Amino acid sequence: MKAMTYRGPYRIRVEEKDIPRIEHPGDAIVRVTLAAICGSDLHLYHGLMPDTRVGMTFGHEFIGVVQEVGPDVRNLKVGDRVMVPFNIYCGTCWFCARGLYSNCHNVNPNATAVGGIYGYSHTCGGYDGGQAEFVRVPLADVGPQVIPDDIDETDALLMTDALSTGYFGAQLGDIVAGDTVVVLGAGPVGLFAAKSAWLMGAGRVIVIDQLEYRLAKAREFAHAETLNFAEYDDIVVELKKQTDYLGADVVIDAVGAEADGNLIQQVTATKLKMQGGSPVALNWAIDGVRKGGTVSVLGAYGPIFSAVKFGDAMNKGLTLRMNQAPVKRQWPRLFEHIRAGYLKPSDIVTHRIPLDDIAEGYHLFSAKLDGCIKAVVVPSAN
Template sequence: MLAMNYRGPYRVRTVERPMPEILHPEDAIVRVTRTCICGSDLHLYHGMVPDTRVGSTFGHEFTGVVEEVGPLVTNVKVGDHVLVPFNIACGKCNFCKQGLYGNCHESNTMATAVGGIFGYSHTAGGFDGGQAEYVRVPYANVGPTVIPPDMDPDDAVLLTDVVPTGYQAAEMGGIKEGDTVVVFGAGPIGIMAARCAWFFGPSRVIIIDHVDYRLEFAKNYAKCEAYNFKSMDDPVVFLKKTTDWYGADVCIDCVGCEAEGNALQTFTGKVTLMQAGAATALQ
């Protein structure tokens, strides 16, 4: 099968890889029908995630058709079209029982602070991801969810990461009825956070960015106010003025960890990447 293959910082290839196999009675093999490139994948691509090993296959957002199941799989069957959440969770440990699937104690032998994640380095378990033709999906009774027949796969794949991430940002913000919410960053997560914020009853949702086409899309899709911070003398003063000097009740940061900062930050970041590249070359 064809799969994306990581060769070191800023180097990826498409290569032939062996077909995945059932390794545990609760495994499933899924033929990928949709897969996404997440902003988080750029952290891997840039060499910024610890223990991202040469030969890894990225991809933690995908849908697919179940091709094979282990003998203990009962939640899905061959032929089901499923969406696969990015978390890999056993469903039985203490964390999973609390709904903390991202902290599953059984799915990641590499760490105790985080559970397994598809295609996200050996720090997150070393599982191959969905940027491939086929994927082995562990704990198939827990994660994969059958896509309703009236749902477009292009919509379903957004439920694997983008929508729940934006929703959780809004939920964790503790938005109350009548609040003013400001979302920084009009990328996919920021747009979803702005749209999901309305579920919690705010009076205003404002999104800030500097890319006009993103702001225009956010304004129409998330039904929020959208402003370009490059058109402001001081974004803080602007937000104060537009809220009668109270400021926002809830702020949600959806800019990401690789936002461009000052010259010193850019320089030190490039030095770090050079060191990572040198380390990879020595392996």
């Protein structure tokens, strides 16, 4: 099969790899029909994620058709169209029993915090991802779900991570009616978090970014107010002005260790803008939320060697909530919102990239070229 493979920082290519096989009785092999490039993939692409090995296939957002099932699989059959959450989880451990699928205790021998994630380095279990023509799906009776007939396939694709994660971020904010919600970052997850905030009763939603085309999308798609942080000496001061000098009720960090920059920036974090490996966005969230407010953290963070304002968070009485999204837990409510017309996830898709051209797709997305917000990858077998 053809598959995207990692060759080192900023170096990926499409190669011929063996079609994956059934390795355990609960596995399924899925022929990928659509995948996507996620902002989190850029951490891998830029070489910022530990233990990203040469030859790995990325891609934790994908849907497809079941090609083969192991002898223990009961809930899927060959030919089923399935959506696959980015979390790999067992469904039976202490954490899974409580709906904490992203913290599964049994699928990742390399970490005690996060469970397994498709295509996200050996730190997250070493599972190959879906930016390929075929992918092995372990524990296939637990994660994947047959795509309902009335759900568009691109909408289903975006539910495998970006939409579910943005919705989860708004949930973590414990938004109550009338709240002012600020979202840091107007990428796909930030856009979905902003849109979801309205569904949870927000009275005002403000999105902060530095790219005008993404801010325009935030206004169009999420009906949010926008601020370009590059236009202000101190965006936190401006945010305070915008909120009667109190701060927002909820701030959602959808940036994380911004998928840009290099290891030197990660170590020093000297620049005073959002950049690779620094906690700038997290500190803006802590400074920009009101006393007693809530900070929801969705952005992916690796090791941070510069200071997070934890003392300020404590003294302000903040609630800090964060996790990788337990994706499948969000699906029943998201299906309802999509069917009711409140959400149309595929509206944020700007590019459809053939798998053969995925290196160009990564370049477009990484360099923020051609107005790229969300790129869908189409395997050449389809």
